[in-house]
Amino acid sequence: MADLTTRYLGLTLPNPILVASSRLTSTLAGVKRCEESGAGAVVLKSLFEEQITADASSMMEGADYSIHADAFDFFANSSKDYFIDTYLDLVEKAKKSVQIPVIASLNCVSAGSWLDYAHRFEEVGADALEINAYIIPSVASKTALEIEQEYDLLFKEIRKRVSIPIAFKMGQNFSGLAHRMRSFDEMGADGLVLFNRFYRTDINIEDESTVPGKVVSSPEEYATSLQWTGLMSGELDCDICANTGVHDGETVIKMLLAGASSVGICSALIKEGHGVIGNMRDTLESWMDRKGYASIADFKGKLCQERSNEPEIWERSQYIKAVCGIS
Ligand SMILES: Cc1cc2nc3c(=O)[nH]c(=O)nc-3n(C[C@H](O)[C@H](O)[C@H](O)COP(=O)(O)O)c2cc1C
Numbered sequence: 001m002a003d004l005t006t007r008y009l010g011l012t013l014p015n016p017i018l019v020a021s022s023r024l025t026s027t028l029a030g031v032k033r034c035e036e037s038g039a040g041a042v043v044l045k046s047l048f049e050e051q052i053t054a055d056a057s058s059m060m061e062g063a064d065y066s067i068h069a070d071a072f073d074f075f076a077n078s079s080k081d082y083f084i085d086t087y088l089d090l091v092e093k094a095k096k097s098v099q100i101p102v103i104a105s106l107n108c109v110s111a112g113s114w115l116d117y118a119h120r121f122e123e124v125g126a127d128a129l130e131i132n133a134y135i136i137p138s139v140a141s142k143t144a145l146e147i148e149q150e151y152d153l154l155f156k157e158i159r160k161r162v163s164i165p166i167a168f169k170m171g172q173n174f175s176g177l178a179h180r181m182r183s184f185d186e187m188g189a190d191g192l193v194l195f196n197r198f199y200r201t202d203i204n205i206e207d208e209s210t211v212p213g214k215v216v217s218s219p220e221e222y223a224t225s226l227q228w229t230g231l232m233s234g235e236l237d238c239d240i241c242a243n244t245g246v247h248d249g250e251t252v253i254k255m256l257l258a259g260a261s262s263v264g265i266c267s268a269l270i271k272e273g274h275g276v277i278g279n280m281r282d283t284l285e286s287w288m289d290r291k292g293y294a295s296i297a298d299f300k301g302k303l304c305q306e307r308s309n310e311p312e313i314w315e316r317s318q319y320i321k322a323v324c325g326i327s
Pocket of ligand 1: 218243
């Protein structure tokens with residue numbers, strides 16, 4: 001029988017399917033359920049920078065919680081000590097209760113005073129830290145270079161303070177995306193999560209109001225993560241966790257063939273329930289058996305650009321052929 005064990009962030013995971021940061025991992029019961037359902041690791045619901053640095057009650061006064069899908073779960077109480085203590089307690093209890101790796105998650109927008117708390121995650125036993133940082137690029141006076149420098153500063157400051165592995169959960173909206181990935185790699189990221197799926201705004205045309213966009217992903221959204229995993233996995237020293245749009249076992253296999261060490265899933269679980277993890281594992285296992293692969297290492301990255309017989313397939317030349325019908 002195929003061995004599904006994989007290495008991610010220097011950790012050994014019983015299989016490559018990790019439950020991504022979300023309300024599914026915001027409680028001890030939720031974390032245990034993920035393990036019982038066969039997850040390879042869990043990324044806990046994020047602690048938000050604002051929860052550490054601001055007085056949450058005044059910050060959220062009058063806020064419409066329905067539009068803050070990510071933040072909702074934690075903005076029910078008020079003091080910052082409450083948020084930090086509750087979060088650290090969750091990390092500590094989760095570590096004592098499950099065998100699979102527990103990855104803490106921080107959602108931040110700046111290299112602010114919250115950094116003074118970063119070391120506390122490792123003190124309570126987190127196996128790794130996932131940083132979900134999004135410096136909003138909607139200020140027209142701010143250049144791409146300035147934004148990139150902020151990311152560099154943020155990452156370096158965290159790296160200085162934390163010795164456990166760090167995964168950086170990044171967006172895809174960089175003009176020099178490959179360069180950005182390599183910069184995180186060179187600054188000491190142990191992994192990159194490709195990619196974060198950002199909050200979207202929609203409009204209700206009947207009452208002419210802005211409303212939250214679709215919070216969960218669709219299966220076809222996996223394409224961008226697959227493409228960049230395939231392009232970059234052979235070039236980076238750090239690991240890749242493919243995230244967004246992984247809804248079935250076939251997509252898990254594709255991500256591994258492209259060079260991912262793990263996949264993060266959230267929407268599939270919300271839509272289909274925890275049984276989806278077992279289904280994904282079964283699909284992966286039977287595919288490996290059928291193909292004669294004894295371990296993940298036997299095929300991981302087999303089709304990444306660096307190892308591919310057709311490296312151009314990941315890039316524009318193949319696109320031109322496809323669109324112009326030249327073959
Ligand atoms: C309801 C909900 C809450 C989420 N909360 C967080 C969060 O706190 N921190 C975070 O980094 N990502 C959060 N995410 C994003 C997921 O971790 C994941 O990156 C995203 O949903 C894409 O993966 P998927 O296509 O499998 O859903 C959330 C997603 C959903 C749907």
